[in-house]
Amino acid sequence: MAASTHAVTNQPPPLTAYDVFGTDPVLVEGVERHLDAEQARRAARELTELGRAAGSAQAREWGRLAQAQPPVLRTHDRFGHRIDEVEFAPAWHRLLGKGVGAGLTSAGGGPGGRLRRAAAFLVWSQVEPGHLDPLSTTYAAVPALRARPDLAELWEPRLTSAVYESGLRPVSGKAGALLGLGLTEKQGGGEDPEAVTTRAEPVAGGAGTHRLTGHKWFCSAPMSDGFLVVARAAEGPTCFLVPRVLDDGTRNVFALQRLKDTLGHRANATAEVEFDGTWAHRIGDEGRAVATLRETVAAARLDRALGAAALMRQAVAQAVHHCTYRTASGVPLAGQPLMRNVLADLALESEAATTLVLRLAAAHDRADAGDERERALLRLAVPAAKYWLTKRCTPLVAEALECLGGNGYVEDSGLPALLRAAPAGALREGPGNVQALEALRVLQQDPAALDAFLLEAGRSRGADHRLDAAVRALLTELGDLDGVQARARRLVERIALVLQGSLLVRYAPPDVADAFCAARLGGDGGAAFGTLPHHAALAEIVERARPVA
Numbered sequence: 001m002a003a004s005t006h007a008v009t010n011q012p013p014p015l016t017a018y019d020v021f022g023t024d025p026v027l028v029e030g031v032e033r034h035l036d037a038e039q040a041r042r043a044a045r046e047l048t049e050l051g052r053a054a055g056s057a058q059a060r061e062w063g064r065l066a067q068a069q070p071p072v073l074r075t076h077d078r079f080g081h082r083i084d085e086v087e088f089a090p091a092w093h094r095l096l097g098k099g100v101g102a103g104l105t106s107a108g109g110g111p112g113g114r115l116r117r118a119a120a121f122l123v124w125s126q127v128e129p130g131h132l133d134p135l136s137t138t139y140a141a142v143p144a145l146r147a148r149p150d151l152a153e154l155w156e157p158r159l160t161s162a163v164y165e166s167g168l169r170p171v172s173g174k175a176g177a178l179l180g181l182g183l184t185e186k187q188g189g190g191e192d193p194e195a196v197t198t199r200a201e202p203v204a205g206g207a208g209t210h211r212l213t214g215h216k217w218f219c220s221a222p223m224s225d226g227f228l229v230v231a232r233a234a235e236g237p238t239c240f241l242v243p244r245v246l247d248d249g250t251r252n253v254f255a256l257q258r259l260k261d262t263l264g265h266r267a268n269a270t271a272e273v274e275f276d277g278t279w280a281h282r283i284g285d286e287g288r289a290v291a292t293l294r295e296t297v298a299a300a301r302l303d304r305a306l307g308a309a310a311l312m313r314q315a316v317a318q319a320v321h322h323c324t325y326r327t328a329s330g331v332p333l334a335g336q337p338l339m340r341n342v343l344a345d346l347a348l349e350s351e352a353a354t355t356l357v358l359r360l361a362a363a364h365d366r367a368d369a370g371d372e373r374e375r376a377l378l379r380l381a382v383p384a385a386k387y388w389l390t391k392r393c394t395p396l397v398a399e400a401l402e403c404l405g406g407n408g409y410v411e412d413s414g415l416p417a418l419l420r421a422a423p424a425g426a427l428r429e430g431p432g433n434v435q436a437l438e439a440l441r442v443l444q445q446d447p448a449a450l451d452a453f454l455l456e457a458g459r460s461r462g463a464d465h466r467l468d469a470a471v472r473a474l475l476t477e478l479g480d481l482d483g484v485q486a487r488a489r490r491l492v493e494r495i496a497l498v499l500q501g502s503l504l505v506r507y508a509p510p511d512v513a514d515a516f517c518a519a520r521l522g523g524d525g526g527a528a529f530g531t532l533p534h535h536a537a538l539a540e541i542v543e544r545a546r547p548v549a
């Protein structure tokens with residue numbers, strides 16, 4: 001007999017059946033800002049549909065199931081033949097199908113395509129972050145692949161297709177395909193191709209075909225149709241395309257040793273792989289892996305910044321929703337002055353992150369159309385944004401989790417999954433120091449990138465004295481390069497903050513820009529969230545972040 005000892009009270013309703021896009025004014029305004037009227041109308045229609053799907057109980061359940069039923073490695077079939085497959089939950093395939101269908105593997109080819117994709121990425125990542133990984137690497141791999149027009153002709157239409165087709169078959173027979181990246185080895189190589197030891201031997205008369213021998217220590221989404229891999233050829237580290245299945249239908253040698261037991265990343269799989277005479281097509285010139293992969297790495301880094309912005313937005317949405325309904329001493333938490341400060345501070349961080357990544361996606365569109373100044377801006381702003389957003393993401397999600405009290409620590413709330421996912425974004429495509437050093441390299445060697453950044457920051461000159469002072473202080477720091485490596489994080493943090501401040505001053509409601517400039521640039525805030533100046537427009541900032549139509 002069921003015991004009925006109490007009524008359930010003071011618990012919020014679930015945050016489902018809402019439009020993840022339409023209830024986020026930062027995102028809606030960003031799309032309108034960067035697209036022309038017709039493009040914005042079309043994008044809003046598509047994003048509203050995706051936003052409703054992302055906020056539906058169905059999608060939330062797919063996300064939960066994909067994490068609750070982790071992938072399983074199947075190295076051999078019942079007869080002992082190697083098959084090297086990974087079995088994913090049905091929910092994983094549904095999530096991927098929807099993500100591919102929403103165009104997350106393709107820039108769309110037209111004006112504004114990067115911005116539209118970035119907005120869709122921000123929306124759909126909020127369902128479950130792990131499955132965005134193969135969508136992101138597939139999207140990012142395309143520029144590298146174009147170094148081999150014959151291979152691009154076969155692969156690109158499938159990588160950018162809106163059709164998701166799971167299962168290992170020759171790619172020529174598939175309507176859609178996914179690509180992963182295999183760079184990192186045990187001794188290194190994730191960021192430094194010179195450290196790669198996997199060997200590539202040319203096949204006689206093979207027109208760029210090689211055999212690889214070696215290993216990869218991290219290889220995510222191992223059921224992808226192919227991988228861009230770095231291996232050492234006669235002239236040095238070189239990029240290769242390794243298909244999982246050969247043209248004649250036989251399996252390429254791609255021995256999955258084990259799946260890693262990671263902190264989070266539960267829906268996705270990350271494998272260790274051995275190559276032993278593995279067939280590979282050379283992409284780009286021998287010894288030129290860095291150059292071949294430059295655009296791919298930049299696109300993947302911007303996606304990591306997008307992923308961090310999406311995690312932050314979802315955490316803030318959950319926290320504000322909970323605190324709207326949960327009361328303490330009869331007053332909603334969101335109405336308690338101290339909690340209001342916490343929520344406003346989190347909302348500010350999330351708004352600054354979303355505004356920055358959308359600006360960079362728009363810069364990517366303009367760079368595609370030939371705008372060299374925007375391309376230069378990206379060279380500095382992408383590592384800076386990747387550095388700062390992924391650095392802010394983990395503490396923000398942890399604080400948002402605390403807003404839910406003990407409920408936040410329980411899986412059902414969804415916050416633990418966000419917290420587990422957050423640090424992975426910081427590690428992938430180069431951890432914090434690597435991003436900071438890359439930004440430093442650009443500052444030292446690429447005057448056009450610094451000029452483009454200063455032009456962008458200068459667009460709001462005179463609008464806020466704290467922003468103006470921060471730009472002056474940054475220029476002073478840049479003028480003195482003594483001990484510059486040890487200062488790289490400080491410099492890059494300030495570059496990101498100045499960019500965010502400049503964008504918010506131009507585009508956000510004045511209350512938001514004022515609080516940001518005070519706390520993040522003017523020193524009127526603490527190291528923890530919830531330390532905005534008490535006279536800031538806390539209630540208005542929280543209201544703007546509330547995920548209700």
Ligand SMILES: Cc1cc2nc3c(=O)[nH]c(=O)nc-3n(C[C@H](O)[C@H](O)[C@H](O)COP(=O)(O)OP(=O)(O)OC[C@H]3O[C@@H](n4cnc5c(N)ncnc54)[C@H](O)[C@@H]3O)c2cc1C
Nearest residue numbers: 181182183184188190218219220270428429430431433434
């Ligand atoms: C969940 C997950 C999935 C992954 N999936 C893939 C995948 O699919 N494909 C793939 O290729 N890789 C993958 N990786 C690997 C990831 O890209 C690397 O772990 C990452 O690039 C860092 O490389 P590393 O582990 O060799 O660390 P290292 O390069 O050894 O770095 C260790 C630390 O040293 C710092 N550091 C490095 N150089 C310097 C320097 N010069 N000065 C100061 N500090 C420095 C770094 O910032 C870092 O903090 C995955 C990792 C994770 C966690």
